[in-house]
Amino acid sequence: MATSTKPVLHGYFRSSCSWRVRIALALKGIDYDQNNVNLVKDGGQQVTDQYKKINPMQQVPTLTIDDMTLSQSLAIIQYIEETRPGPHLLPPDLKKRAQVRMICDIIASGIQPLQNLYVIKKIGAEKDSWAHHFIQRGFEALEPILKQTAGMYSVGDEISMADICLVPQVYNAERFKVDICQFPTIKRLNQTLLKIEAFKVSHPSCQPDTPAAMQA
Amino acid sequence: MATSTKPVLHGYFRSSCSWRVRIALALKGIDYDQNNVNLVKDGGQQVTDQYKKINPMQQVPTLTIDDMTLSQSLAIIQYIEETRPGPHLLPPDLKKRAQVRMICDIIASGIQPLQNLYVIKKIGAEKDSWAHHFIQRGFEALEPILKQTAGMYSVGDEISMADICLVPQVYNAERFKVDICQFPTIKRLNQTLLKIEAFKVSHPSCQPDTPAAMQA
Structure with a gap:
């Protein structure tokens, strides 16, 4: 291929x-x-x-x-x-795959689009409170779901697409000053995942186009 | 199962x-x-x-x-x-599967969330022009993509998840007065798909909770 x-x-x-x-x-x-x-x-x-x-x-x-x-x-x-x-980025178990995709879609369709640059640009002056509102709302839904599905990672004990979506969304949440301490499962998963090499090398703080002032 | x-x-x-x-x-x-x-x-x-x-x-x-x-x-x-x-709702060919998912995600992450009820409620008085703007913008991107991928249906000649996402989004576009005639591929696909039984029986005009005034 x-x-x-x-x-x-x-x-x-x-x-x-x-x-x-x-x-x-x-x-x-x-x-x-x-x-x-x-x-x-x-x-x-x-x-x-x-x-x-x-x-x-x-x-x-x-x-x-x-x-x-x-x-x-x-x-x-x-x-x-x-x-x-x-x-595997999706678990072989079909029910777990569905849970992974559900979590991905909550983030990719239910949270991220509403705080995307081209959207909040159109909101204007209130863009930060707009983004905060929809991330807060989304995390309030995600927390009880992750509490049920999570093991060491978002769904069970293997890294999946759900983790791949979660960590960058937490990064955005922090940008828009959402208090992650309200969401203990999200906070714990994020901390665990950020220690993994693939999440570290891909982090926004160390990319070829990261401005010097934002480098880790 | x-x-x-x-x-x-x-x-x-x-x-x-x-x-x-x-x-x-x-x-x-x-x-x-x-x-x-x-x-x-x-x-x-x-x-x-x-x-x-x-x-x-x-x-x-x-x-x-x-x-x-x-x-x-x-x-x-x-x-x-x-x-x-x-x-199959996803084609067996891996490149076509990717195209189907790309089209689904353009609609499900790039268009629909921005005209969702709980979002436009927050916009208030300008909600119709807000929804119109993002559907118009999304269809301007979708049209050239579908022009490349479509056969009889959105990707090639078999019905897929891309078609499943397209038709309801066109329905929403019409609700928000987006002129579909600007998008000949989208218009043609929508017309073709609406003739298929599965799209007809599932139509908003004939569901158990469809109000009498909106029934087909």
Whole structure:
């Protein structure tokens, strides 16, 4: 399936959806190149005609892989899961797979889109309280679900896509000053996961495009 | 895998995410019961303590199936796909699967959440133009993608999850007065799909909770 060309990740250090893909690539041990798409400089490089050709939604991440251009982080991660060896990102048990996907979708459809850059830009002055509201609301739902599904990680004792979505969303929550101490399961999972190499090397604080002032 | 108990879909006739699940159940030929959750009456039945227990996000749909309570339409549909016989909702070809998931996620993460009831309620008076803006923006991205991937249906010549997401989103687009004629591929796919039995029987105009004035 794999071609000899390295995948290229078009992403941005602080984009939580780019981080999701970086974690998946790291967990699978896939070597890749990064093409940095600065979402804020000069109105954003994602709105250029050149970038719109590879991602008409004008978002990051986009992954070019196996002569294909794929957008949407969960679609990308599931393609990697289905075509590459390495640790499973979805558990073999079908009920657990469903729980993993449910948690991913709560984050990817129910929380993250509402605090995405192009959305909060449209909100204007109240953007921080808007983002805070929807992350807080989402975490209030996620906490009791994770309390039921979690073992050492979000679903049982193996790392999955649910963990890949959780950690970047906690990072965003902290940016928007949501108090994570309200959510003991989320807090515990995040702390555990941040110690894992794949989550560390993919962290926004140490990417090629991380500004010096934000480096770890 | 299946138990003898019929699945129960907690949904609302006009919810596009409930409609997605109804289409999937119909395509697979799965018999189910409906529990109607009126999203608007008395401030919405989704916010009751009773419903929050099965869906902490206070959203529809939720499916109780195989002694499990699942939320998030795409997680539900993929569980059905992985556990039930019948026509594939994801193509066997791995690149096409990725395209299907990309299209699903553009709709499920990039468009639908921004025009969801609990979001536009927070927008207030400008909610219609807000919803119009994000659906228009999303369809401008989706049209060139579908132009490349579509055959008779959204990806090639077999019905998939991409079609399941597309038709309810077009229904929402029409509600918010987005002119579908701007998007010839989307328009053509929608017209083709609406002729298929599974899309007809699951349509918001003919559900048990459809108000008389909105019945087809």
